[in-house]
Amino acid sequence: MTTQRPVVHALILDMDNTLYDWVAYFVPAVRAMVTVAAKLLDVSEQELRGDLQVVHRSHGNTEHPFALLETAAVERRLPGVSQRIRHEHLLPAFTAFNEIRRSHLRLYPGVADTLEAVRAAGCRVVGHTEAKDVNINSRVRSLGLDAMLEAIYAPRFVGPPHPLGTGRERARDTIRVRVLPPTARKPNPEIARQISDQLGVPPARCLYVGDNLSKDVTMAKRAGMLAAWARYGTHHDPDLWRDLVSLSHWDPSAVNAAESAGAESPQYAPNATLDAFDELREHYTFAAPAGSRAVQLEPDCLGAGSAEG
Structure with missing residues (x-):
């Protein structure tokens, strides 16, 4: 007997190490x-x-x-x-x-084709990241994700302006960014519920995909969503990882948490484990929600351009 695949009306995607290899x-x-x-x-x-x-x-x-x-x-x-x-x-x-x-910055294999198929089915698709809005906008522009995602939820960058002036930032906006408070952190389930509410899709019909079990999967499950673990995003070159730790702002506890991202919690186990992004379509059926409303973005929630280059 074939098991019926869950129907998903909104796909919410972690960004770094889920859609592309950020470390690499x-x-x-x-x-x-x-x-x-x-x-x-x-x-x-x-x-x-x-x-x-x-x-x-x-x-x-x-x-x-x-x-x-x-x-x-x-x-x-x-x-x-x-x-x-x-x-x-x-x-x-x-x-x-x-x-x-x-x-070096490339989408993982299968990401573009899968997102195209999911959107063609009418499913809502948005991103959610802890990377600051200015940084994620730069990556979106480089990868062409502005054509694949309706919007991205990201915390606002608070800090010095671009050294060449703020006008340069605004001139290069490419995607709507729904700005979260600077302190908005995973695995707070209220963040996921807020996204679900703004998409007009019940949490039970939302699928969250991310590489971090303790953050992405736990948050989604606590919010009442389906969760798929992007296990492929946890594999990093050891030499690159050591360099990242030596550069990072992480304290020892944060390093330990990052290195334990693949430690599964029995209470919040993922509904599916992915070894490639395009495996999503083997586990879920994507469809348009009935009577969904568009993401509503206030003017001050627009992306602030790039600060990487």
């Missing part, structure tokens, strides 16, 4: 940036990496935009000058970052 692009890009910047600043790469981690920890964000401009090495080498001038001096380093990003 971000760490090599930072490595390239540090190599160039260290020469421009006449410091060792090891010292500059340590400086970057200090900045990341001070902001609680490993992707803090233009963290390089706030490092102690830059303060010593370029004291008393504007961020615009610092950016100009270090432009080759930022260019190196962006070049590696362009060559």
